[in-house]
Amino acid sequence: MDQNRMLKPALIGGFLLGILSAVPPVNFLNCACCAWGIGGGALAAYLWVQASPVVVTLGNGFLLGLITGAIGGAVTTIFSIPVQILMRNLLAQYAAEINQTLGQMANLPPWFRELMQNAQTAEITPSGLIFALFINVLMFGLFGMLGGTLGVALFEKRNAQPPRPPYAPQPPLQIPPDPPPPQDTGPEDFR
Amino acid sequence: MRRDLSKTIPLLSKVLFSALWGGLCAAQIAAPLLAQLGDRSSASLLYSLFSPVCHQDPGRSFSICGYSLAVCHRCAGIYWGLLLGVWFPFALIGVLESPLRRRAWVLCAAAPMLLDAGLQFTGWWGGTAVTRAITGFVFGALLSSLLVPAFTEILHDYSWKRRPADSKA
Numbered sequence: 001m002d003q004n005r006m007l008k009p010a011l012i013g014g015f016l017l018g019i020l021s022a023v024p025p026v027n028f029l030n031c032a033c034c035a036w037g038i039g040g041g042a043l044a045a046y047l048w049v050q051a052s053p054v055v056v057t058l059g060n061g062f063l064l065g066l067i068t069g070a071i072g073g074a075v076t077t078i079f080s081i082p083v084q085i086l087m088r089n090l091l092a093q094y095a096a097e098i099n100q101t102l103g104q105m106a107n108l109p110p111w112f113r114e115l116m117q118n119a120q121t122a123e124i125t126p127s128g129l130i131f132a133l134f135i136n137v138l139m140f141g142l143f144g145m146l147g148g149t150l151g152v153a154l155f156e157k158r159n160a161q162p163p164r165p166p167y168a169p170q171p172p173l174q175i176p177p178d179p180p181p182p183q184d185t186g187p188e189d190f191r
Numbered sequence: 192m193r194r195d196l197s198k199t200i201p202l203l204s205k206v207l208f209s210a211l212w213g214g215l216c217a218a219q220i221a222a223p224l225l226a227q228l229g230d231r232s233s234a235s236l237l238y239s240l241f242s243p244v245c246h247q248d249p250g251r252s253f254s255i256c257g258y259s260l261a262v263c264h265r266c267a268g269i270y271w272g273l274l275l276g277v278w279f280p281f282a283l284i285g286v287l288e289s290p291l292r293r294r295a296w297v298l299c300a301a302a303p304m305l306l307d308a309g310l311q312f313t314g315w316w317g318g319t320a321v322t323r324a325i326t327g328f329v330f331g332a333l334l335s336s337l338l339v340p341a342f343t344e345i346l347h348d349y350s351w352k353r354r355p356a357d358s359k360a
Contacts, residue, residue, distance in 0.1 A: 021243070034243070034244035034245070037244060057341075057344055058287075058337055058340055058341035058344060059341045059342070059343075059344030059345045059348065061341065062338065062341035062342060062344075062345060063345065076243075135239065135240060135243060136243055138240075139240070139241075139243050139244050140243070140244075143244060145338070146334050146338070149334070149337045149338055149341050150297065150334065150337065153293050153294065153296075153297050153337050154294055154297050154298075156290060157290050157291075157294075158290065159289065159290060160290075
């Protein structure tokens, strides 16, 4: 597998999915079954299939999508910092209206109400960022992997070589032991 | 004893994927149960695990004990399709035999979900919880039919890469 060839589509797909997943309102599409995650993986697979002189297999797409999603997860986390600061300022402006709406929704569980109220005053902490990075890399990696495999299945039109069977260690050869050397009994005259 | 890796490796990838998707299916059910039991921090953790990849709208999610699952109807269908699709014998149907058949399979299995979601945006079809879950399930099974052979291929390659080290030892 040519890993140098893999890096460029992974970076393109990863950065694109990362930025689109962080910027509102386009990040809303991630709510549709992580569309940007799957789309980023599929885009990377498409770019690799176009550039590759050899047939790209499903396994290649799997790995490519995993790397693309992990890059995208990290990029999303970084890009979401300025977005969160902007959103927090915006939420603070409309805090009274939001709290009034939450108060009117009687069916909301209390912990969810508290969660929404905390979001208005949420601070960006290093531990929160590390947690977000972990979650984003995990979930986008997973969905990127789905997208990469799906992309290869969809865009690779060439026939692959039949896969080689797995390597299985062979049992040691049964070589008969060497015959014992003839005993040196000396010249017959001295017997 | 000599191991038959041609049978072990596909089984291993199926077991690994079952554990992965099974864990995620269990997590989405555990979230409302933990919320019901009053363990808010654990429930929030599980809800936030799925929040980057699902809208988690309570009106479009199955619920247990009055609390919605950690994912919507469609995503729940996808995860369950991924889990159960691992053990479906897709190789017997031959959907992956050639690139053409593979592409036809991808388009046919993804089309119901895309239609269901697309028609809801246009307003021609409202969709129901059942259609969202079933079309998601078929899409999940499609993904599983590709992921298991893909991961099996990676494990096969890994077994060949390890070969020189084995022979040196």
